Amino acid sequence: MGHREDLLEGAKKCLAEKGFVRTTARDIVSASGTNLASIGYHYGSKDALLTRAFIALMEEWGNGFQAGLEGSGGSLERFRALWGGVLDRYEESAPVWAASMEVALSGERMPELRTMLAASQAEGRRGLISMMTGTPEDELTERDVRTLGGFYQALLNGLMLQWIFDPESAATAEELTEGMRRAAGAAVAGGADGAAGGSAAAPDGSDG
Template identity: 75%
Template sequence: MGHREDLLAGAKQCLVDKGFVRTTARDIVKASGTNLASIGYHYGSKDALLTQAFIELIQEWGEGFQGGLGGAGGSLERFRAVWDGVLSQQADGGPIWAASLEVALSGDRLPELRSLLATSQGEGRKGIIAMFTGRPEEELTERDVRTLGAFYQALLNGLMIHWIFDPDSAATAEEFTEGMRQAAEGISRAGGGEAEGDEGV
């Protein structure tokens, strides 16, 4: 590998071991066997490098279970299959989600990181929609990303926070799916039509 790939691998390891806040440029250099100048040359800044490392860690985490997803896209069977996969990867994914929480709770202390991660959310939401629905990412609209993508992302983030905070009381995939079934059934019984302002969507 060249310095660019070595830096990325070192940054991934640092994120898992130390998270965003405690990782320094020197930590990354030590883990990658490179030098400080390489970070600026290849990535522009330590924060940009850590953001890229985080994005790739999330992609790798998702790829660890997506291949075996069962059920038709959009079905409760697919919904449960996704959560089964998510929770089966919890041991590996926990440090990644904890690192993202650090940034979310950092206020204005990590402005570049917050900005870079926020910019990457659109692509992340597309991947989540594709996972749950089976729809190709290239067919998704901005409206899809801001509605369905935001919904699935909130579910994912919420469950991960619950597992980090108290894994013993966190929902199983079966319980989470049953909760969704009950919520959808309640909306259907109540005649859940289009929300105000959503006509024609």
């Protein structure tokens, strides 16, 4: 590998071990076996490199269970498989999610990093829609990304926050799927399948 690839691998390692806030440029240099000048030459800044490393980690995370979704049936079955995959890989992805929470709660202390990560949100939403529905990313519209992608992103971020806070009380894949079925049923039936726990049909036409 060249210095560009070495830097990316080193930054990914540092993110997983130390997070955004505690990772220094020298940490990345040490982990990658490169030099400080290489960061500016290849990525422009440490924040830009860490942002690219974060995106790469998320792509690897998604690709890790993408194959398990092939042929997984109707929408609720695929929904359950997706969140099951997320939780199965929680241990390895938790440090990265904790790092992203650092940035979200940092206020204005890391403005460049926040701006870069915010700009990458659309890319993440496209990936989530593709995983959830099987639709190729290049077929998605901007409205798909902002509506459906925003919805899936909210679910993912909320679930990860539950697990970071207290894994024992966090929702399981089955519970999240049941919640999705009931919420969709309540919306369609005008509340008939709300908190009372009725038996409205699942969004894909099955019985859930």
